[in-house]
Amino acid sequence: MQHPFLTDRSRGFLPSPVRDVWEASMQPGVISLAGGNPDLALASLDWMADASARLVRDRPHEVLQYGSGYGMTELREAIVELMAAEHIAADVDSIQVTAGSQMALDLVTKVLCEQGDTVLVEDPTYVGALGTFGGAGLRVEHVAMDANGLVPDALRERIRRLAAEGRQPRMLYAVPNFQNPKGVTLAPERRPEIVDICRQAGIPIIEDNPYGMLAFEPRTVPSLHELDPEHVVYLGTFSKVLAPGLRVGWAAAPTWMRRSLQLASESTVICASPYSQAIAAEFVTEQDFRAAIASAAAVYGERAHALCTALDEHLPAGSTLTKPEGGFFTWLTLPEGWTTDALLDAAIDEQVVFVPGAAFCAPGEGESELRLAYSFESPERLAEGAQRMGRAFARVAASRPN
Structure with a gap:
């Protein structure tokens, strides 16, 4: 219930979906594919x-x-x-x-x-x-x-x-x-x-x-x-x-x-x-800011390749995955009938987190889509994260009606 001191306009402020999975991502052993954080370790400070x-x-x-x-x-x-x-x-x-x-x-x-x-x-x-x-x-x-x-x-x-x-x-x-x-x-x-x-x-x-x-x-x-x-x-x-x-x-x-x-x-x-x-x-x-940025971008490119390549082996049939040429994110569209609600629960059980796509879309859309970030984790951790996502996909598939 809205407090009488608060304006109707205050209801428009939305919680961050990254923050929503923050607590889960901070648990020991969890691999986060949720937050698009730059890796500050890539350059000397x-x-x-x-x-x-x-x-x-x-x-x-x-x-x-x-x-x-x-x-x-x-x-x-x-x-x-x-x-x-x-x-x-x-x-x-x-x-x-x-x-x-x-x-x-x-x-x-x-x-x-x-x-x-x-x-x-x-x-x-x-x-x-x-x-x-x-x-x-x-x-x-x-x-x-x-x-x-x-x-x-x-x-x-x-x-x-x-x-x-x-x-x-x-x-x-x-x-x-x-x-x-x-x-x-x-x-x-x-x-x-x-x-x-x-x-x-x-x-x-x-x-x-x-x-x-x-x-x-x-x-x-x-x-x-x-x-x-x-x-x-x-x-x-x-x-x-x-x-x-x-x-x-x-x-x-x-x-x-x-x-x-x-x-x-x-x-x-x-x-x-x-x-x-x-x-x-x-x-x-x-x-030398040009060299520093180019060096970091090259590492992000390696990480994007590592995540997308590893995920390709585990995606449910009919899925599509964007292949970014820069930045921090890739976008996964699941097959018809799949939703991220069940998948997120399974992923958290497998100690990997992502951001559900509905948070970025018009109401009623994005229910079978999700954002995956690769900027912060190492290629090895990203490959392991893809394997954990694969196990989550398998769990959801096993629970779906034939």
Whole structure:
């Protein structure tokens, strides 16, 4: 029962499905395929310890005081350089620094949407976005994806149908590169079409790109932002390429949004941590960040291959598994009639956990799908996790009616 002091809007905040299986994943001997955590052991952090001591010693009145509402100039310049390494052009004035990209998404949602508005998302989509939109009291409409990402015709039809209902979407939220949770990438030839569809319909795009630099092989794919920087808000983060504990992210915003975004940020946290910002800036300006990120991405690629290859031997007939080319996740679709409820119980008994797909999907969908993360465990542990999943599959199959 809702407490009378709480608002109806508070009901929209959703629990994280990763947190829901957190307790099970922390039990001794359990292999977690649930959380998409970067592996901090893949790079030396000695430079960060040295930088921390030096910053506190030499620049305490700068990094331990309040800072700019936009973010430190040195970090904003470093972010432009980081984006350029992924062939994405941005100017320093467009960068709004935030305490992680989740905060950036929350701020963008606040300045673009009113309670009751409609937003478009991929199906499935990032569960953190669903939590943000639910907490803002928004109506979420999912748009179909396939192996090449968001389907333009499906987007066009969904916009047409909503227009017929008198509902103009306020924005499209998308994760084009190595999508969370599905692991797929929006095909290059679809990107201009997606931008054009939204431009013609008057719908701004929120391009969330936490995994873009974690490609297993070198590639050049146009960002949605560079196709139309006045229509696309770009979200980035240091969480996946450096350390999530720093809580440093950003938005590259169109000119018409920048002042509103700054004021929204100041009203939320006054300023993102200057101390964390200075550390993140040194990662770009003083470290070989390109080599560090490429090295980590290569390891994630080995782990993705290890998990997907091992799983192929155990999947029930009729299953499909995405083959990611970067990022942290793969997506498993079980045969018709299977559900993740029974499978999760069996998996926990076998000491392996995953995130059920329903958490990322429209209501009533995703019941036979699940997200598997490979970023944190070793190839050997992932292979063992696949074997444990195989035993869970066998237990569920044995319990199904003939």
